[in-house]
Amino acid sequence: MSDDPQGKAFVTIFDDTYDQPDCRAYFRMMDALGYRNQHHAVAAFRAGLGALCRARGLSAPRILDFASSYGVVTLLMRHKITLAQVLARYRSPEFDRATPQEVIARDRDWLAGLARHAPPLHVTGLDIMPNAVAYGRAVGLFDEAYAEDLEEGAPSAGLAAALGRVDMIVECGSVAQLMPRALDRVLAACAPRRPWVMTSPIRGNERAAAAEVLARHGLVQEVLPVAPFIHRRFESDDEQARAIANACAAGHDTEGLETSGHFHAQVLLARPKGEGGDPRDWPDLPGAASRP
Numbered sequence: 001m002s003d004d005p006q007g008k009a010f011v012t013i014f015d016d017t018y019d020q021p022d023c024r025a026y027f028r029m030m031d032a033l034g035y036r037n038q039h040h041a042v043a044a045f046r047a048g049l050g051a052l053c054r055a056r057g058l059s060a061p062r063i064l065d066f067a068s069s070y071g072v073v074t075l076l077m078r079h080k081i082t083l084a085q086v087l088a089r090y091r092s093p094e095f096d097r098a099t100p101q102e103v104i105a106r107d108r109d110w111l112a113g114l115a116r117h118a119p120p121l122h123v124t125g126l127d128i129m130p131n132a133v134a135y136g137r138a139v140g141l142f143d144e145a146y147a148e149d150l151e152e153g154a155p156s157a158g159l160a161a162a163l164g165r166v167d168m169i170v171e172c173g174s175v176a177q178l179m180p181r182a183l184d185r186v187l188a189a190c191a192p193r194r195p196w197v198m199t200s201p202i203r204g205n206e207r208a209a210a211a212e213v214l215a216r217h218g219l220v221q222e223v224l225p226v227a228p229f230i231h232r233r234f235e236s237d238d239e240q241a242r243a244i245a246n247a248c249a250a251g252h253d254t255e256g257l258e259t260s261g262h263f264h265a266q267v268l269l270a271r272p273k274g275e276g277g278d279p280r281d282w283p284d285l286p287g288a289a290s291r292p
């Protein structure tokens with residue numbers, strides 16, 4: 001899986017798993033590479049969502065899962081299940097021989113029976129891969145789903161209408177940082193609602209251009225006070241060397257983090273200045289640094 005959709009060279013590309021008719025190959029690839037980003041990031045996203053709901057009095061917030069792929073971020077946002085449990089599910093040999101239609105039917109039933117977090121969410125999935133968003137819609141993760149590339153052009157009328165009602169944008173995988181044109185088009189369609197934007201780029205993928213786009217739309221970006229966390233294992237020494245160089249170039253101290261064999265990520269929050277208060281006061285922000 002590429003963590004850099006523009007194809008810049010420092011991560012290895014696993015794009016062949018992105019557009020299969022069901023999620024098996026994607027989740028098995030995540031499992032094989034020891035992905036942990038979504039586990040940590042979604043815990044912070046949920047804490048941010050709580051703060052946003054309190055600040056705006058929302059009882060049924062609407063979310064955009066940006067660059068959603070098969071919807072793992074939505075799955076963890078909405079359901080009481082861990083990433084490790086999700087990935088373990090697809091190790092079962094019964095998934096080896098199932099047809100895509102059988103996988104979709106099983107997953108739809110499984111998700112329908114999973115306990116849900118409060119509050120209820122309305123989720124719009126957006127990705128350039130038609131099969132991935134179709135899977136997310138078919139199994140019930142996405143209430144609406146769009147396969148569109150906002151790097152290349154304006155949103156369709158349907159997507160624009162959905163974006164106009166979004167309260168929070170969540171994204172794991174760095175697209176929001178690496179594709180400022182797409183981010184700009186998303187936020188233009190969201191205005192004047194000014195949704196919060198929560199992302200978990202790997203260290204080195206945060207970009208000034210994205211912060212400028214966010215600022216133009218009235219959002220101030222900050223790094224949440226959460227310790228950097230594992231994104232996934234490096235799959236080669238070369239990839240590790242490139243990641244360390246990239247993180248160092250962005251000003252990060254990689255000792256004990258990227259040097260230990262894993263990409264590390266952080267959570268960025270962009271919101272109207274001060275709305276929702278100091279994240280260190282949020283009751284449910286995991287591992288938050290305490291006030292000095």
Ligand SMILES: C[S@@+](CC[C@H](N)C(=O)[O-])C[C@H]1O[C@@H](n2cnc3c(N)ncnc32)[C@H](O)[C@@H]1O
Binds near residue numbers: 067070129132172175
């Ligand atoms: C690293 S994956 C992350 C997927 C998912 N968010 C997750 O956490 O597993 C990056 C995703 O970005 C999608 N992508 C690439 N370019 C995009 C664009 N212009 N607009 C929306 N999604 C894009 C890819 O198809 C892929 O699903």
